[in-house]
Amino acid sequence: MRALVVYESMFGSTQAIAQAIGEGIKTAMHTDILEVGVAPDAVPRDVGLLVVGGPTHAFSMSWPSTRRDAAGRSSAIISRERGIREWLGALPGLMTTTEAAAFDTRAISRASGSAARAVSRRLDRLGYPLVSGPTSFRVAGVTGPLVGGELDRARAWGMAIGAEVAARVLSSTTS
Numbered sequence: 010m011r012a013l014v015v016y017e018s019m020f021g022s023t024q025a026i027a028q029a030i031g032e033g034i035k036t037a038m039h040t041d042i043l044e045v046g047v048a049p050d051a052v053p054r055d056v057g058l059l060v061v062g063g064p065t066h067a068f069s070m071s072w073p074s075t076r077r078d079a080a081g082r083s084s085a086i087i088s089r090e091r092g093i094r095e096w097l098g099a100l101p102g103l104m105t106t107t108e109a110a111a112f113d114t115r116a117i118s119r120a121s122g123s124a125a126r127a128v129s130r131r132l133d134r135l136g137y138p139l140v141s142g143p144t145s146f147r148v149a150g151v152t153g154p155l156v157g158g159e160l161d162r163a164r165a166w167g168m169a170i171g172a173e174v175a176a177r178v179l180s181s182t183t184s
Contacts, residue, residue, distance in 0.1 A: 010038055010039075010055060010056075010057035010058075010175070010178055011038055011039040011040065011041065011055055011056055011057065011058075012031075012034045012038050012039070012040040012041070012056065012057065012058040012059070012060065012171060012174075013040075013041050013043065013048075013052065013053070013056045013058070013059050013060070014027050014030055014031045014034070014040060014041070014042040014043070014060045014061075014062075015043050015044075015045055015048045015059070015060070015061050015062075015093065015096065016042070016043075016044060016045065016061070016062050016063060016088075016093075017044070017045045017062070017063035017064065017071060017088040017092045017093045017096075018044070018063070018064065018087040018088055019064055019071075019076070019079040019080075019083075019086055019087060019088060019152075020079070020082075020083060020085070020086070020087075020151075020152045020153050021085075021087060021153065022064070022114050022146075022148045022153040022154065022155050023062060023063055023064050023113075023114045024044070024087055025155060025160060026062065026112065026114055026146045026155070026159065026160070026163045027042055027060075027062060027112075028042060029160045029161075029163035029164040029167065030060060030062075030112065030163045030164070030166060030167035031060075031167060032164050032167065033163070033164040033165060033166065033167025033168035033169070033170075033171060034058065034060070034167040034168070034170065034171035035167075035171070036168050036171060036172070037168070037171035037172045037174070037175040038057065038058070038171055038174075038175050040171070044087060044088060045063070045088055045091055045092060045093050045096045046088060046089070046090055046091050048096055050099060050100075051100065051101060052100065052105075052107060056107050057106075057107060057108065057174055057175075057178055058107070058108050058109070058110070058140065058170065058171065058174045059107055059108070059109040059110075059132070059137060060109070060110045060111070060112065060167075060170070061093055061096075061097065061109065061110075061111050061112075061128050061132065062093070062111060062112035062113055062114075062124070062125065062128065063088075063092060063093040063113060063114075063124050063128070064113065064114045064115075064124060065113045065114065065115040065116075065122055065123055065124040065125075065145075066079070066124070067122070068122025068123075069122060069123070069124055069126075069127045070092065070093055070094040070124045070127050070128060071088075071092045071093070071094060071124070072092070072094065073092070076088065076089070076092060082151070082152060083152065093124070093128060094127075097128065097131045097132070097135070098131075100135055101135075102134070102135045102136055103135070103136050104136045105136055105137060105138075106138070107137055107138075108137065108138050108139070108140040108174050108177075109132040109137035109138070109139055109140065110129075110139065110140050110141040110144070110170050111124075111125040111126075111128035111129040111132060111139075111143045111144070112125050112128075112143070112144045112145070112146060112163075112166075113125035113128070113143070113144075113145050113146070114145070114146050114147070114148050114155075115145050115146075115147060115148070116147075116148050116149070116150055116151050117147045117148070117149060117156060123143060123145055125143030125144055125145055126143045128143065129142070129143040140170050140173060140174055141166075141169075141170050144166055146159045146162065146163055147159055
């Protein structure tokens with residue numbers, strides 16, 4: 010069993026959070042961390058934990074138009090083409106034992122809205138049991154940087170959900 014962390018990132022903050030979450034999960038199981046543009050079109054069968062995240066744009070997951078707007082702010086954009094909205098939209102719906110969780114990054118000055126909530130709803134509709142509620146990590150402004158302590162919080166969150174899923178899988182194989 011392994012974990013797959015799929016992320017979308019514009020300016021690097023969400024990528025850093027995804028890496029920290031993956032480091033936490035790695036304490037319990039093998040973990041692959043992939044930018045959405047290179048993520049597989051279907052979740053491999055040996056994935057026991059799927060974690061998906063991206064930045065909050067316009068109160069939800071990014072759209073092609075919001076990614077174009079972000080690209081206008083910097084030439085160093087990480088996720089240029091496909092976002093998590095499109096990736097999730099292309100995944101086949103199925104009943105699966107692969108557990109899932111969602112995260113996002115949000116500017117602290119922004120009003121409500123959360124990409125993680127939208128991702129969680131989409132994962133649930135696709136048939137993935139949710140191991141955690143949607144989790145947000147804060148950035149100081151649209152282009153970052155991350156608020157102090159958020160990488161440690163992301164690592165701890167990854168460690169907790171990884172341990173929970175690994176324990177559940179271990180108990181089901183020994184029963």
